[in-house]
Amino acid sequence: MYRMETEIPFSRSGADGKLKLHEAVAMMMDCCQFQEYQEVKFCRYLRENNIAVFLFSMQLDILRMPRFREKVTSAVKIYGCKAIYGLRRMTMRDESGSLCLISNATGAFFDLKAGRAVKLENAEELVHYDEAEVMECLPRKIPIPASGGEEFPPCTVHLSALDSNGHLSSPEYFAIAGDVLPENFTYNRVRVEYKQQLKLGEAVIPVRFQLESGGKIIVEMKNAAGTSCAAAEFSTADVGGDR
Numbered sequence: 357m358y359r360m361e362t363e364i365p366f367s368r369s370g371a372d373g374k375l376k377l378h379e380a381v382a383m384m385m386d387c388c389q390f391q392e393y394q395e396v397k398f399c400r401y402l403r404e405n406n407i408a409v410f411l412f413s414m415q416l417d418i419l420r421m422p423r424f425r426e427k428v429t430s431a432v433k434i435y436g437c438k439a440i441y442g443l444r445r446m447t448m449r450d451e452s453g454s455l456c457l458i459s460n461a462t463g464a465f466f467d468l469k470a471g472r473a474v475k476l477e478n479a480e481e482l483v484h485y486d487e488a489e490v491m492e493c494l495p496r497k498i499p500i501p502a503s504g505g506e507e508f509p510p511c512t513v514h515l516s517a518l519d520s521n522g523h524l525s526s527p528e529y530f531a532i533a534g535d536v537l538p539e540n541f542t543y544n545r546v547r548v549e550y551k552q553q554l555k556l557g558e559a560v561i562p563v564r565f566q567l568e569s570g571g572k573i574i575v576e577m578k579n580a581a582g583t584s585c586a587a588a589e590f591s592t593a594d595v596g597g598d599r
Contacts, residue, residue, distance in 0.1 A: 357486050358391030359431045369424040377546065378531035381416065384446040384459055385526055387430040395434075398482045407474065409442060409463040411526045411550055413496035416459045417595040418544045427451050433486035437479035440464050445488035458595075460493045492595075498549045498587040500576050505563040508536045510580070513558045523553040524560070533575035533588035536562045541573065543590040552585040560585070 360383075368379035375383075392409070393399060402408070422428050429449050436443045441462050448457040467474045476482065511532060519525040529548055537543075554560060558579055565574040577586040 357431055357433045358387060358394050359429055360387045360390065361427065361429050364422050364424050364426045364428065366424060373424050374421040375423070376531075377416075377421075377534050378527040380421065380448065380457055381414070381459075381530050382525075382527040383430050384416075384432070384448065384457070384461075385411075387432045387446065388444060388461070391432045391434070395483055401482050406467065406469045407476075408466050408468055408521070410466050410521075410553075412441065412462045412464045413547070413549050414459060414461045414526070415491075415494055415545070415547045416457060417491065417593070418457055418546075419454075419595055420456050422448065422450060422456050428456065433488050434483050435485055435488035437476060437483070440473040440475050442476075442479070442483075443488075445491065447489060455489075458489060458491050460491055462496055492593070494547060496549060498547055498574060498589045500574060500584065500587055501565045501567070505565045505576065508562045508564065510559040510561045513554050513556055513560060515556060518556060521553075523555060524558075526550070529577060529586045529588065532560055532562055532577060533586075533590075536564050536575055537573060537590060538566075541590070543573075543592055544595055545589075545591050545593045547589045549587045550585075551587070552579075552583060554579065554585055 362383060364375050368375055370376045432444055432446045434444050441464055444461045446459040446461060447455060449455055464473050465476055513524050517524055517528045561578045563576045572589060572591040575588045576584055579585055
């Protein structure tokens with residue numbers, strides 16, 4: 357497990373004084389990255405075998421969003437590997453230790469030279485596993501309705517939004533999808549499925565589907581060719597109280 361203590365800064369807070377959705381994701385992903393560096397044997401194996409870990413899906417359950425100047429502790433645990441996927445559980449707690457956010461993330465191991473996903477046969481020897489906090493984890497894939505979506509104006513992937521791999525950073529997908537939600541729409545669970553990396557200069561076209569059953573909203577993110585690059589689902593669920 358790896359922990360990071362942070363005070364919620366002004367630049368990460370929204371108009372309501374609370375931590376922004378995509379900034380919460382960014383803080384958790386930062387914690388993940390530092391945790392990965394802590395696993396020296398694992399990092400060496402990836403580097404020597406030209407393997408990268410790309411985020412495949414993420415589910416974020418929000419018990420409450422921390423506010424500006426609150427001190428929080430983010431933590432991440434690797435709890436297993438299944439086929440080509442590595443599994444992580446991330447949490448954010450306040451000073452009292454109460455849970456604010458909990459997330460499940462699935463990363464795919466990708467052979468950069470061969471251009472395909474690969475299975476780590478000896479994962480147990482490379483990574484220390486921890487017991488993850490209990491969480492209801494939904495499937496990785498998000499079904500997209502065949503019709504009825506409302507298309508929004510495209511946005512362009514700018515240099516400032518890229519990660520160190522030259523792709524649109526993972527939190528930015530949460531931001532793009534969140535920006536097209538209806539005013540006053542409330543949710544406490546967000547799922548994002550990543551399908552294809554978006555690069556500098558590419559257009560991202562959000563298409564919003566409002567589902568009558570369950571009050572869910574799905575935002576599909578397409579490129580200019582109409583290819584589905586990601587999907588986000590916003591919903592309300594019983595995510596529990598203080599844990």
